[in-house]
Every structure is written in C-alpha cells, then in structure tokens.
Amino acid sequence: MRSNKLYDEQRIKVAQEAIHGTKISFLARKYSVSPSTISNWVKFYKERFGEEATPSVQERIEDAERVQDLETKMETAIKLLGEKDLEIELLRELLKKANPAYKTDSNWPTKR
Known part of the structure; x- marks a missing residue:
C-alpha cells in the first residue's frame, strides 16, 4: 500500500x-x-x-522555561518599541510646529 x-x-x-x-x-x-x-x-x-x-520530562521542562523566558523578553521588547514609536510621533508633531520650544516676543513681559 x-x-x-x-x-x-x-x-x-x-x-x-x-x-x-x-x-x-x-x-x-x-x-x-x-x-x-x-x-x-x-x-x-x-x-x-x-x-x-x-523528549524526556527534564527536556520538556527546560523547553517550557526557555519559551517562558522568550515570551517575557518579547513582551518587554514590544513595550519598549511602543514607547519609542510614541516618542517618535511626538517629535514629528513638534517638528511640524514653527519654533515649538521658543516663546515669542509677545509672550515676554515688557518693561514699563
């Protein structure tokens, strides 16, 4: 067959x-x-x-621990990546504005 x-x-x-x-x-x-x-x-x-x-029981346990460790590292990396993406988006928004960090003369108090 x-x-x-x-x-x-x-x-x-x-x-x-x-x-x-x-x-x-x-x-x-x-x-x-x-x-x-x-x-x-x-x-x-x-x-x-x-x-x-x-695989033996010990090999299964080691594999499970390794997978758990990798999942933890991946979650941490995803969080860091999300934070960096947010930071980049904020910086791009600031670049779109004209002189976002500087005050104009009209905002300064004048001496009388």
Whole structure:
C-alpha cells in the first residue's frame, strides 16, 4: 500500500504533538480522527524513530522555561518599541510646529 508523503508528514506531526504532551483527545478533535488512531501513530513514530526521539520530562521542562523566558523578553521588547514609536510621533508633531520650544516676543513681559 502506497501512502501519501503529505499524509505521512501529518501523522508524524500529530504523533510528535501527542508525545510532547498534548492530550490525545484534543488532537483527535482537532484533526478529526479517533484517539486510537493517534495512539497507533504514536506507536508507529516510536518504532520508526526510537525512544530517543521522544523528549524526556527534564527536556520538556527546560523547553517550557526557555519559551517562558522568550515570551517575557518579547513582551518587554514590544513595550519598549511602543514607547519609542510614541516618542517618535511626538517629535514629528513638534517638528511640524514653527519654533515649538521658543516663546515669542509677545509672550515676554515688557518693561514699563
């Protein structure tokens, strides 16, 4: 029986998601297949690539910590970028005005 390469890649992707901790019932609903089918795909994946291909609990924890760290850094970068964009917009508005930082002679009190 010939199998479609795209279908094989999809099965491997689903099996990897299941191995990485996504619940099989969720994957079954997501991909419209039965949970037993996904279990079979996971078994096939483990037979084909071996147990070494599946990440250990410690590797999963490290990945989760790394992702959390990157998300925190990204949020900080987005906030800084937003502040810089606001600052640039304010400076552009000031440039549009004629001498925005200087008072004119009419604003100065006169000596009498």
